[in-house]
Amino acid sequence: MNDQPAPDLEARLRQIGAERYHDKxxxxxxxxxxxxxxxxxxxxxxxxxxxxxxxxxxDAAFMSRVEDPAxxxxxxxxxxxxxxxAEQEGGIRRWLRLARGVGLDPDYVASTQGVLPATxxxxxxxxxxxxxxxxxxxxxxxxTELFAPAIHxxxxxxxxxxxxxANADTVSYFRHxxxxxxxxxxxxxxxxxxxxxxxxxxxxxxxxxxxxxxVLWAQLDALYAAYVTPALIPPGAWRPGEGxxx
Amino acid sequence: MNDQPAPDLEARLRQIGAERYHDKxxxxxxxxxxxxxxxxxxxxxxxxxxxxxxxxxxDAAFMSRVEDPAxxxxxxxxxxxxxxxAEQEGGIRRWLRLARGVGLDPDYVASTQGVLPATxxxxxxxxxxxxxxxxxxxxxxxxTELFAPAIHxxxxxxxxxxxxxANADTVSYFRHxxxxxxxxxxxxxxxxxxxxxxxxxxxxxxxxxxxxxxVLWAQLDALYAAYVTPALIPPGAWRPGEGxxx
Numbered sequence: 508m509n510d511q512p513a514p515d516l517e518a519r520l521r522q523i524g525a526e527r528y529h530d531k532x533x534x535x536x537x538x539x540x541x542x543x544x545x546x547x548x549x550x551x552x553x554x555x556x557x558x559x560x561x562x563x564x565x566d567a568a569f570m571s572r573v574e575d576p577a578x579x580x581x582x583x584x585x586x587x588x589x590x591x592x593a594e595q596e597g598g599i600r601r602w603l604r605l606a607r608g609v610g611l612d613p614d615y616v617a618s619t620q621g622v623l624p625a626t627x628x629x630x631x632x633x634x635x636x637x638x639x640x641x642x643x644x645x646x647x648x649x650x651t652e653l654f655a656p657a658i659h660x661x662x663x664x665x666x667x668x669x670x671x672x673a674n675a676d677t678v679s680y681f682r683h684x685x686x687x688x689x690x691x692x693x694x695x696x697x698x699x700x701x702x703x704x705x706x707x708x709x710x711x712x713x714x715x716x717x718x719x720x721x722v723l724w725a726q727l728d729a730l731y732a733a734y735v736t737p738a739l740i741p742p743g744a745w746r747p748g749e750g751x752x753x
Numbered sequence: 754m755n756d757q758p759a760p761d762l763e764a765r766l767r768q769i770g771a772e773r774y775h776d777k778x779x780x781x782x783x784x785x786x787x788x789x790x791x792x793x794x795x796x797x798x799x800x801x802x803x804x805x806x807x808x809x810x811x812d813a814a815f816m817s818r819v820e821d822p823a824x825x826x827x828x829x830x831x832x833x834x835x836x837x838x839a840e841q842e843g844g845i846r847r848w849l850r851l852a853r854g855v856g857l858d859p860d861y862v863a864s865t866q867g868v869l870p871a872t873x874x875x876x877x878x879x880x881x882x883x884x885x886x887x888x889x890x891x892x893x894x895x896x897t898e899l900f901a902p903a904i905h906x907x908x909x910x911x912x913x914x915x916x917x918x919a920n921a922d923t924v925s926y927f928r929h930x931x932x933x934x935x936x937x938x939x940x941x942x943x944x945x946x947x948x949x950x951x952x953x954x955x956x957x958x959x960x961x962x963x964x965x966x967x968v969l970w971a972q973l974d975a976l977y978a979a980y981v982t983p984a985l986i987p988p989g990a991w992r993p994g995e996g997x998x999x
Binding site for chain 1: 806809810813814815817818819820822825826829832833835836837843845846880884945983
């Protein structure tokens with residue numbers, strides 16, 4: 508036990524990203540290289556919407572446990588980024604413009620009908636984790652954002668190069684995340700390094716980031732199993748042709 | 754069962770206020786009429802701070818359960834009102850200026866040391882209620898704000914008339930609530946009336962408001978028992994002389 512951050516904690520966290528971040532998942536490789544069919548893109552948009560839509564609930568669950576007004580204030584911008592403000596439409600509406608761009612009815616997507624059960628289980632597990640675990644782990648779990656700008660850059664370029672639906676309007680969600688995620692993660696990383704003051708607490712932060720990597724990866728596994736190869740769509744989940752824009 | 758709001762629900766809710774709102778508690782009568790000693794005012798400021806400080810956590814707990822981004826957006830301003838924004842210091846800091854005004858160390862008050870256990874139990878019960886109960890009840894519980902402007906008016910006038918510490922700076926918390934509470938409650942009341950579409954749901958809303966009245970009243974009971982007559986301060990709670998500004 509000591510009162511200094513474990514000197515190698517940041518390196519350990521970055522190593523987890525190098526090994527486990529979902530940029531390495533075959534579904535993303537397929538998506539970014541232009542290999543997805545229109546329906547595979549739609550399945551991704553529908554399922555990933557569920558994750559997006561729960562992020563502000565996750566952040567509110569975090570704030571509901573924070574006694575320090577300054578920390579709540581710092582965290583609140585995450586909810587604003589997703590839900591929007593008087594001036595900014597917010598990430599959720601931007602995602603629904605992507606949905607419209609790939610030919611889906613935004614109301615169908617927003618209803619979260621047709622989302623794969625495995626997507627719900629993974630995402631709901633994340634919200635519950637943030638509600639129940641120590642604050643250190645709740646913050647550390649958010650550090651997947653460390654690795655988000657690289658995947659967003661790759662995605663914007665890949666989508667614009669390979670898909671007809673991709674344009675400034677439909678990729679605007681990702682463009683905004685390029686500036687939002689670094690702001691959030693700079694705060695979150697320094698908070699974790701400051702509060703992981705013992706080897707035990709450093710291990711807790713590492714475990715939390717691994718957990719969150721699993722949450723992201725599991726969503727793509729479910730997508731791949733259901734819609735790529737072999738396509739094995741579970742009962743009740745979205746099927747090609749459903750939920751199209753009228 | 755029907756699908757219209759019970760026509761008398763608003764009247765029932767207002768009747769609960771007429772019978773149970775804490776403007777009728779002897780502690781408030783004492784406070785507003787100039788009958789409190791400086792230490793009794795301090796005890797009130799210390800204990801009421803605990804309630805103030807948990808309100809944004811309660812509102813975040815509510816938002817963590819709301820799936821509709823529009824409802825979350827509408828609710829978010831409550832957290833901003835208390836925690837502050839770039840432009841507005843927020844209610845918690847205003848309350849700490851009142852603390853300073855009555856001779857307390859704001860850091861002592863913000864530490865929530867010395868808060869009566871009964872205050873904590875009542876307030877924590879409210880946060881838990883909002884986290885666990887149906888959304889209708891969580892919103893209905895907030896409707897004590899229907900009755901807040903009248904008590905704030907009475908309090909501002911009473912404090913300014915009777916106490917040396919009272920001035921525009923120290924009562925600014927209450928002045929801001931005069932405009933914030935009506936905005937919140939207009940939204941909350943119409944939401945409750947819109948969603949209490951059966952007699953059973955109307956009864957749920959009524960029960961929630963009664964619960965919240967109890968939360969407010971119990972805090973004053975504890976204050977009165979500990980600091981007024983007979984003064985019976987429980988172990989660990991604030992004692993006159995502690996936590997004074999340096």
